[in-house]
Amino acid sequence: MQLSSDANALDTITEVKKVLEQAKETFPPDLDYTIVMDNTNFINASINEVKDTFVESLLLVILVVFVFLQKWRTTLIPVLAVPVSIVGTFASFKVLDFTINTLTLFAMVLAIGLVVDDAIVVIENVEEHMSKDKLSAKDATEAAMKEVQGPIIATTAVLASIFIPVAFIGGVTGVLYKQFAVTITISVVISAFVALTLTPALCGVLLKPDDKAIQAGPLGAFFRGFNRVFDHFKDRYTGKVGWMIRHLKYAAVFLILVTGLMGICYKVLPSTFVPDEDQGVFMASITMPEGRIDYRQVQ
Incomplete structure (x- = not known):
């Protein structure tokens, strides 16, 4: 039994549990059920x-x-x-x-x-x-x-x-x-x-x-230090951008290198449709060889 493509797993499992609880009332006194795996x-x-x-x-x-x-x-x-x-x-x-x-x-x-x-x-x-x-x-x-x-x-x-x-x-x-x-x-x-x-x-x-x-207190001191550091990096960044604008050929080469590196990574690195997640479940499937059972050997 599988969910349909438009089904809601949470609603479906909830209804299944309700059905199991209702069916449990008709079980013999020494019979019970256990949910082995619940993806919800x-x-x-x-x-x-x-x-x-x-x-x-x-x-x-x-x-x-x-x-x-x-x-x-x-x-x-x-x-x-x-x-x-x-x-x-x-x-x-x-x-x-x-x-x-x-x-x-x-x-x-x-x-x-x-x-x-x-x-x-x-x-x-x-x-x-x-x-x-x-x-x-x-x-x-x-x-x-x-x-x-x-x-x-x-x-x-x-x-x-x-x-x-x-x-x-x-x-x-x-x-x-x-x-x-x-x-x-x-x-x-x-x-x-x-x-x-x-x-x-x-x-x-x-x-x-x-x-x-805010200029007073600990927040004011923090903001003043933050502004000095931020302005320092901003000035350096704008300087690099200005240099890059004056040397557009280097910008074009850099863009080509980055694009090529992205293409290589796309081809080399493994990809997956949906990333694997550890759900805390270990599943094993065993397929026995086909053939006739010799009951004399079993005995």
């Missing part, structure tokens, strides 16, 4: 691990945003964009008849890092207009949105063009990764809509021109 234990463990990763990635995103923006108000705005985008994505599952499984949860984990990008772009642009042009939060938001709404739409379209084709792959691969690709695409589109609507409204309400980065 591995599925449940995988989903729990992904849920833990989901929470950890959310906390990591909040930490990274706070370290780079260094203001409580500016950190709050992109953090609010995360639950709105995630809840909106979960709501789309009902319309698309998707389930919360390992692939969709993994897509949500990746989406957490993507959905804050557009909001951060808006906030940084608003902050720049407030500090350099001495504009109020509302005027700075209006000026910023005139500059970044086009790039936000363009980057969203580029990301969607990467994942949408995966949903149209045929065969078993398409069935496995369709929900993954569609989940990321929907979350990115919703995050862009949030960046064009909710984020500017929050910037106009929460941001203040006189709001300074």
